[in-house]
Amino acid sequence: MSFGLDNLPYGSVIDQQGRRRAAVRYDTSVLDLTDLAPELFETGTLDRLLAAGPDVWSQVRARVTEVLQQGEGELIPLDAVRPVLPFTPGDYVDFYASEHHATNAGRIFRPGADPLPPSWRHQPIGYYGRSAALQASGTPVHRPSGHVRTDSGDSGVAFRPTERLDFEAELAFVVGAPSEAGRPVSVAAASRHVFGVALLNDWSARDIQAFETVPLGPFLGKSFATSISPWITPLAALEGARTASSQHPLPLPHLHEAVFPHGLALDLEVSVNGTVVSRPGFAAMYWSYAQLLAHLTSNGAAVRTGDVFASGTVSGPRADQRGCLLELTWNGTEPLTLDDGSSRTWLQDGDEVTITASHESITLGEVTGRIMP
Amino acid sequence: MSFGLDNLPYGSVIDQQGRRRAAVRYDTSVLDLTDLAPELFETGTLDRLLAAGPDVWSQVRARVTEVLQQGEGELIPLDAVRPVLPFTPGDYVDFYASEHHATNAGRIFRPGADPLPPSWRHQPIGYYGRSAALQASGTPVHRPSGHVRTDSGDSGVAFRPTERLDFEAELAFVVGAPSEAGRPVSVAAASRHVFGVALLNDWSARDIQAFETVPLGPFLGKSFATSISPWITPLAALEGARTASSQHPLPLPHLHEAVFPHGLALDLEVSVNGTVVSRPGFAAMYWSYAQLLAHLTSNGAAVRTGDVFASGTVSGPRADQRGCLLELTWNGTEPLTLDDGSSRTWLQDGDEVTITASHESITLGEVTGRIMP
Numbered sequence: 001m002s003f004g005l006d007n008l009p010y011g012s013v014i015d016q017q018g019r020r021r022a023a024v025r026y027d028t029s030v031l032d033l034t035d036l037a038p039e040l041f042e043t044g045t046l047d048r049l050l051a052a053g054p055d056v057w058s059q060v061r062a063r064v065t066e067v068l069q070q071g072e073g074e075l076i077p078l079d080a081v082r083p084v085l086p087f088t089p090g091d092y093v094d095f096y097a098s099e100h101h102a103t104n105a106g107r108i109f110r111p112g113a114d115p116l117p118p119s120w121r122h123q124p125i126g127y128y129g130r131s132a133a134l135q136a137s138g139t140p141v142h143r144p145s146g147h148v149r150t151d152s153g154d155s156g157v158a159f160r161p162t163e164r165l166d167f168e169a170e171l172a173f174v175v176g177a178p179s180e181a182g183r184p185v186s187v188a189a190a191s192r193h194v195f196g197v198a199l200l201n202d203w204s205a206r207d208i209q210a211f212e213t214v215p216l217g218p219f220l221g222k223s224f225a226t227s228i229s230p231w232i233t234p235l236a237a238l239e240g241a242r243t244a245s246s247q248h249p250l251p252l253p254h255l256h257e258a259v260f261p262h263g264l265a266l267d268l269e270v271s272v273n274g275t276v277v278s279r280p281g282f283a284a285m286y287w288s289y290a291q292l293l294a295h296l297t298s299n300g301a302a303v304r305t306g307d308v309f310a311s312g313t314v315s316g317p318r319a320d321q322r323g324c325l326l327e328l329t330w331n332g333t334e335p336l337t338l339d340d341g342s343s344r345t346w347l348q349d350g351d352e353v354t355i356t357a358s359h360e361s362i363t364l365g366e367v368t369g370r371i372m373p
Numbered sequence: 374m375s376f377g378l379d380n381l382p383y384g385s386v387i388d389q390q391g392r393r394r395a396a397v398r399y400d401t402s403v404l405d406l407t408d409l410a411p412e413l414f415e416t417g418t419l420d421r422l423l424a425a426g427p428d429v430w431s432q433v434r435a436r437v438t439e440v441l442q443q444g445e446g447e448l449i450p451l452d453a454v455r456p457v458l459p460f461t462p463g464d465y466v467d468f469y470a471s472e473h474h475a476t477n478a479g480r481i482f483r484p485g486a487d488p489l490p491p492s493w494r495h496q497p498i499g500y501y502g503r504s505a506a507l508q509a510s511g512t513p514v515h516r517p518s519g520h521v522r523t524d525s526g527d528s529g530v531a532f533r534p535t536e537r538l539d540f541e542a543e544l545a546f547v548v549g550a551p552s553e554a555g556r557p558v559s560v561a562a563a564s565r566h567v568f569g570v571a572l573l574n575d576w577s578a579r580d581i582q583a584f585e586t587v588p589l590g591p592f593l594g595k596s597f598a599t600s601i602s603p604w605i606t607p608l609a610a611l612e613g614a615r616t617a618s619s620q621h622p623l624p625l626p627h628l629h630e631a632v633f634p635h636g637l638a639l640d641l642e643v644s645v646n647g648t649v650v651s652r653p654g655f656a657a658m659y660w661s662y663a664q665l666l667a668h669l670t671s672n673g674a675a676v677r678t679g680d681v682f683a684s685g686t687v688s689g690p691r692a693d694q695r696g697c698l699l700e701l702t703w704n705g706t707e708p709l710t711l712d713d714g715s716s717r718t719w720l721q722d723g724d725e726v727t728i729t730a731s732h733e734s735i736t737l738g739e740v741t742g743r744i745m746p
Contacts, residue, residue: 117587119584123584125585125588127501127589130674132463145671155625159625205672213590214490214492215590217500219498219501220668223501224672252520296593298532299578299581299593301505
């Protein structure tokens with residue numbers, strides 16, 4: 001069973017009467033959480049559960065397990081509900097935590113130079129993104145227009161639909177318990193603030209991004225849509241997936257993985273129209289979620305309930321483990337062939353991209369999206 | 374009178390009984406708005422007014438004017454209340470819309486190269502920032518720590534309090550009426566979405582920023598604090614300040630200032646501990662707020678009530694019109710002398726930075742902040 005008692009991701013669904021309910025996914029059903037703890041779930045969202053902190057998270061997970069084991073509670077077939085974004089997003093940050101992705105991007109965009117930026121091994125690199133771009137898996141993605149370089153026209157610049165639409169396979173971390181301003185979250189305390197994880201697709205328009213990105217970073221080439229799974233797997237379900245990363249040089253003390261490792265041995269799979277195009281392993285990430293959160297708060301900034309920080313593209317060392325088309329097609333120079341015989345450098349209208357991930361019996365909720373003109 | 378009937382900025386204040394009330398600033402008092410339109414103001418914030426759109430904005434402004442002219446309404450002395458951030462911020466974007474600032478920054482960081490990035494004259498350059506960093510004027514600013522380059526130590530990198538703390542004098546635009554996803558806001562329609570303007574100080578730690586900024590842009594060097602005036606001046610008060618900018622080459626059609634100009638002839642003044650260090654003119658900005666909003670939504674992204682976009686540092690052509698210490702001290706190489714005889718390259722603990730602005734009789738609410746260790 002992909003979504004058994006050891007998993008139990010949380011979400012929020014619209015039922016056939018149009019009511020919104022907080023829910024847990026179990027096998028091919030969802031368990032309505034409303035009556036289990038009305039004070040937490042009467043809003044139909046996970047907002048109050050997220051804010052309640054790790055002791056309540058443990059209690060609710062234990063109670064949900066008990067209810068399901070005893071056959072109590074209201075189960076609704078999964079195909080009779082529509083999952084929606086289950087919490088109110090705060091600030092959204094996207095990191096760049098895969099050494100393989102950052103190295104490939106550096107080789108593509110700065111050939112001949114050191115592929116990793118000078119600070120990359122010293123601190124996690126990231127940027128703030130548009131929080132309102134977060135949308136639940138299944139929501140269509142409309143091909144954005146933007147300023148791009150062109151060979152035609154007087155100015156060398158055109159405003160037109162992107163011709164280099166890409167996906168980025170990532171893992172998102174959802175902040176539950178807020179931190180205090182001026183009090184950085186330590187690596188060891190990070191798991192008391194992070195509620196859970198969800199697969200994320202950071203859709204990217206590479207031609208728009210390339211023209212706008214100097215010197216302030218990605219902007220409209222990213223802000224049109226960011227898809228996230230509506231099922232948030234609690235960290236508690238991933239205890240067995242913990243794994244260590246090897247870091248040279250050792251980061252400065254406040255970023256040490258001192259107590260136990262926070263890497264996660266999740267195997268991702270990315271498919272385009274049903275053809276698997278990549279199988280990146282999250283275990284190969286350089287920076288752990290605990291290090292990302294420690295860094296994010298190291299300047300005194302607090303995190304709030306609903307803040308989301310994502311890993312950045314997950315890529316592994318092998319060519320078939322690259323987490324975006326930029327790398328898979330080497331910036332459009334090496335087309336992929338799909339099972340139907342068609343080839344892709346970038347995404348076409350109608351293409352559907354699906355990202356899944358698992359560790360042994362634990363499966364994350366998928367994130368999928370189809371490109372619309 | 375600096376805050377007369379032609380001005381009337383909106384805010385939200387905590388009164389001596391600890392109640393939060395929506396208010397208008399008038400001379401040395403504030404007018405409590407609660408009873409004027411309870412359905413809009415019962416929350417004590419401006420959120421519902423912002424969302425209500427331009428027709429309601431006009432009606433409320435007319436009614437407030439009438440109430441004040443007739444001596445009705447409850448006036449509270451300004452010094453008996455504490456202004457707070459008056460709306461719930463959505464996403465926060467910071468632009469880079471001053472040609473003089475961008476040129477100076479380019480000369481400092483990329484000497485010998487073209488100081489303006491290649492796309493700068495074709496489209497407004499900007500980035501998303503941390504929305505939760507927005508704090509009301511008067512809130513202390515704690516000197517952040519971060520990763521910086523160092524000559525000592527094995528790694529060449531240290532984590533320590535910033536030694537290059539800077540201000541950036543900016544104007545923020547507060548989105549009122551939301552736009553629809555997939556429907557870019559035209560330049561001509563921008564003023565129906567922007568509720569008003571407020572002075573903003575984008576505090577910046579230049580050493581942290583310099584080390585982290587490649588390739589994804591500013592991050593922790595900015596996210597620790599962004600101060601904003603709690604008084605939002607409605608666009609209606611600034612009709613007389615409209616002025617045109619000269620743009621070469623002409624931007625692409627969707628960024629043309631087709632109907633009337635959206636530049637604003639506001640004169641800013643920046644002081645450190647009472648010494649005026651700069652007098653930038655907002656009229657010299659290259660991109661108007663209408664062009665910024667049109668660009669921000671040009672990829673299909675919607676804006677929400679409470680979204681804030683800022684101009685970027687406001688600098689003029691003269692050396693005494695530069696809007697940040699980076700430019701004023703040419704990256705710390707040309708110290709400023711304050712009236713007390715002390716000199717500054719960067720901000721010291723205890724320093725207080727105040728930004729004001731006016732156009733004829735219209736004065737914007739100031740933004741001020743003091744540096745704490």
